[in-house]
Amino acid sequence: MPFSGAEFLRKPVIKNIFHLRASYYQETEQQIHFLVDEKGMTNIGLMIQADEFGISVEKGYLMALKNRGIKPTVTTRYRRNTNDIKLALSILKAKNVQVVAFVGTYEPFAQLINSAYQQDFTPFFTSVSFISSRDLFQRIKQPSNVLVTEVMLDPANCNEAICLQFMDDMKAQGIKTVDQILFEGYLNAFVFVEVAKQCGESLSQSCFLEKLTNFTYQDKGLTIEFSENDHQGLSSIFLNFFQFDK
Incomplete structure (x- = not known):
């Protein structure tokens, strides 16, 4: 049971691989549903960790946007195992995106959110459950609009x-x-x-x-x-919003 929502581990069904968690495609669909369908935000930038994990989640965002006739305003990337977000932040800020969909780990994401706020750039930030919302949220230093989709109950x-x-x-x-x-x-x-x-x-x-x-x-x-044709045991998605505590 991998700690991953990657689609290639799910389809086609692999005999000895099972999943408790929902897929990244399901998570990104729920995020885009909330941000686009409910909040009306269409100016969306992607910031993607440059590796296979980043690509697998990016595909989910692209699919969810395409289903709504939308393309990302801009796609930026950063190197894995670094917090080097300056260039990507400057590009996202220059495009003045309403939403930053981030794929990566919590340390560079927290730095991105905090640095953006210091530059008076305050889009809506969103990411999938892999990020660890607990580790992310405790590193955010100011009021910020941040959504992390969860695949487990709290x-x-x-x-x-x-x-x-x-x-x-x-x-x-x-x-x-x-x-x-x-x-x-x-x-x-x-x-x-x-x-x-x-x-x-x-x-x-x-x-x-x-x-x-x-x-x-x-x-x-x-x-x-579980069943012979479906090795994913759960499909629930929960929206977890950052709440700033002074």
């Missing part, structure tokens, strides 16, 4: 049985600060254990894959379900 504000179990287990381990990424890892382990239990003493790779392919878990508002 476990600290969830009454599902699995959320409560997660919180109890984290507390027992002395972990006080939780987020969606921790919860996703926990759910991966939970599914693994539940499937392994179905095999019992006959646990083997073939048994495990057979049981996982037909696995279903139902908990009120949370349903995890």
Whole structure:
């Protein structure tokens, strides 16, 4: 179960690869739906990490925009494993884009948001769940419009049985600060254990894959379900907005 929403891992279905999280295409679609369909923003710039991860998410943004007859106003790129955002920021600012759709990691994104504010450039910023909203939000130093799509419930504000179990287990381990990424890892382990239990003493790779392919878990508002033709167990998308606390 990769920590990735990349489409090439999903289609065509690969026998031994399963997913709990929604895809990047689903995340980018929800972002563009909110920004374009609901907020009427069409002047959109892309800032993409220059690697395969960046390209995979960029394709999602391009598809979502194309479905609405829109092209990005500008596409900029920055080098992986750097915070070198100055040139990209100057290009985005020169185009005065309403939205910056960012693909990368939280440190350069936070620097981009903070630097833009210092230059009186305040577009709406958005990114996918890979960014880690908790790490990003705690680095933003001023009021800013930032949206991160999440593929997991917020476990600290969830009454599902699995959320409560997660919180109890984290507390027992002395972990006080939780987020969606921790919860996703926990759910991966939970599914693994539940499937392994179905095999019992006959646990083997073939048994495990057979049981996982037909696995279903139902908990009120949370349903995890796999099938032979669909190895993605969850498809929910949640909008997480930055809130500035002085």
